[in-house]
Amino acid sequence: MDRIRIVGGNELNGIIPISGAKNAALPLMIASLLTSDTLTLENVPHLADVELLMRILGNHGVDVAVNGRRERQEDSYARTIHFTCRTIVDTTASYELVSKMRASFWVIGPLLAREGHCRVSLPGGCAIGTRPVDLFIEGLTALGATMEIDAGYINAKAPAGGLIGARYTFPKVSVGATHVMMMAATLARGTTVIGNAAREPEVVDLANCLNAMGAKITGAGTATITIEGVTSLSGARHRVLPDRIETGTYAMAVAMAGGDVVLENTDTSLLETALETLRRAGAEISSTNNGMRIRRNGAGIKPVDIVTDPFPGFPTDLQAQFMALMTRSSGISHVTETIFENRFMHVQELARLGARISLSGQTAKIEGVERLRGAPVMATDLRASVSLVIAGLAAEGETTVSRVYHLDRGFERLEEKLTRCGAVVERISE
Numbered sequence: 001m002d003r004i005r006i007v008g009g010n011e012l013n014g015i016i017p018i019s020g021a022k023n024a025a026l027p028l029m030i031a032s033l034l035t036s037d038t039l040t041l042e043n044v045p046h047l048a049d050v051e052l053l054m055r056i057l058g059n060h061g062v063d064v065a066v067n068g069r070r071e072r073q074e075d076s077y078a079r080t081i082h083f084t085c086r087t088i089v090d091t092t093a094s095y096e097l098v099s100k101m102r103a104s105f106w107v108i109g110p111l112l113a114r115e116g117h118c119r120v121s122l123p124g125g126c127a128i129g130t131r132p133v134d135l136f137i138e139g140l141t142a143l144g145a146t147m148e149i150d151a152g153y154i155n156a157k158a159p160a161g162g163l164i165g166a167r168y169t170f171p172k173v174s175v176g177a178t179h180v181m182m183m184a185a186t187l188a189r190g191t192t193v194i195g196n197a198a199r200e201p202e203v204v205d206l207a208n209c210l211n212a213m214g215a216k217i218t219g220a221g222t223a224t225i226t227i228e229g230v231t232s233l234s235g236a237r238h239r240v241l242p243d244r245i246e247t248g249t250y251a252m253a254v255a256m257a258g259g260d261v262v263l264e265n266t267d268t269s270l271l272e273t274a275l276e277t278l279r280r281a282g283a284e285i286s287s288t289n290n291g292m293r294i295r296r297n298g299a300g301i302k303p304v305d306i307v308t309d310p311f312p313g314f315p316t317d318l319q320a321q322f323m324a325l326m327t328r329s330s331g332i333s334h335v336t337e338t339i340f341e342n343r344f345m346h347v348q349e350l351a352r353l354g355a356r357i358s359l360s361g362q363t364a365k366i367e368g369v370e371r372l373r374g375a376p377v378m379a380t381d382l383r384a385s386v387s388l389v390i391a392g393l394a395a396e397g398e399t400t401v402s403r404v405y406h407l408d409r410g411f412e413r414l415e416e417k418l419t420r421c422g423a424v425v426e427r428i429s430e
């Protein structure tokens, strides 16, 4: 199993290209199930989750053609991929596949809308929380579907003639359930109004792509999304939006290690709360033509409290990285996690590097320390693993992060991007 070895102490200086967003690419790829025409996605990141979803979609009948053309900047792996689902050949999503990646559960929306029935495994919990699917069940039921749980699977069935548009307000904000309701409602009869919808940029990206395919969606990016059902969708060409979590992660790495880095192919408006928090912690951040520049010279890191929240709040997917940064701050800070009940698995690993963190319920209290010292640590989930890399960049000596497959789910060529900016980071394959 691969490990990442980091020798801490170097500043980061240079340019880091930001990839297309994993969390946008996944629902966009799933949207290809809604049409018999070709959906072409540009700027698709090369990540384990994307590769796995290609296989899963292949089982449902999607033909995937990767066009190997390299994009403008020579070091990008951004790919243009064509997805064509002439007919759905299998409406079952198996436990074996859904348990490997939660987002694959989202095929339930398009399969139900296009075929009128499907059988999709319940995804189960994961390292960060129990992650139930009650909101998906309630939302699709509101569209007229019958949802029965049988032997760990949901058997979903639309009424004769297809799903029926409805008004439904989520009792809690869910990104995945908003994606699924939106996809399902595009082909429903009549109008659907989703209340308390997720406002994440990835929801807007999916709505833009669906509209390019002929859907009639308004309000994405606000709490109320209106979808007028259409009888069919066509193909489209769509560019995956930049990865705001990858952007924030490298911004935090620079704030931690010091230096001066330009993050290319991204957009500061996707993560204003996180960047404002970094400014308060002492980073200098400015927008550039196609991205941003981040610097931290000389001055130390100031303690700042954060509370995670749905967009536009501070993203839970940057919580672990920010906590890593706070371990070196000049005082006491608090990190409160409100989205997932068990997203503090990085705390004990950061402690191995010398961090002082105590937990009380959903709040971590971090007492900044003068120095971290390298140690072997273990990745427990995607964002937790990268928080250990960030800590390792500022730790004295050598840190090795094991279980790197978590990182490969969501960070494209991490070691290369950091090495080019002067960090000592290498992958050790065993």
Ligand SMILES: CC(=O)N[C@H]1[C@@H](OP(=O)(O)OP(=O)(O)OC[C@H]2O[C@@H](n3ccc(=O)[nH]c3=O)[C@H](O)[C@@H]2O)O[C@H](CO)[C@@H](O)[C@@H]1O
Pocket (backbone or CB within 6 Å): 022, 023, 024, 026, 102, 103, 129, 130, 131, 132, 133, 134, 135, 136, 137, 172, 173, 174, 175, 176, 177, 316, 317, 339, 340, 341
């Ligand atoms: C692939 C992808 O895009 N993943 C992101 C997506 O996950 P995901 O879409 O799974 O996260 P949700 O927004 O659905 O989860 C938010 C909260 O709602 C709860 N919930 C959700 C559905 C449900 O039926 N019932 C329920 O109680 C969850 O357990 C969690 O506590 O949004 C999360 C919140 O920004 C991010 O951390 C993930 O990186």
Ligand SMILES: C=C(OP(=O)(O)O)C(=O)O
Pocket (backbone or CB within 6 Å): 023, 101, 102, 103, 126, 317, 382, 383, 410
């Ligand atoms: C939690 C994440 O992903 P997933 O929802 O696929 O588990 C993430 O991207 O941080």
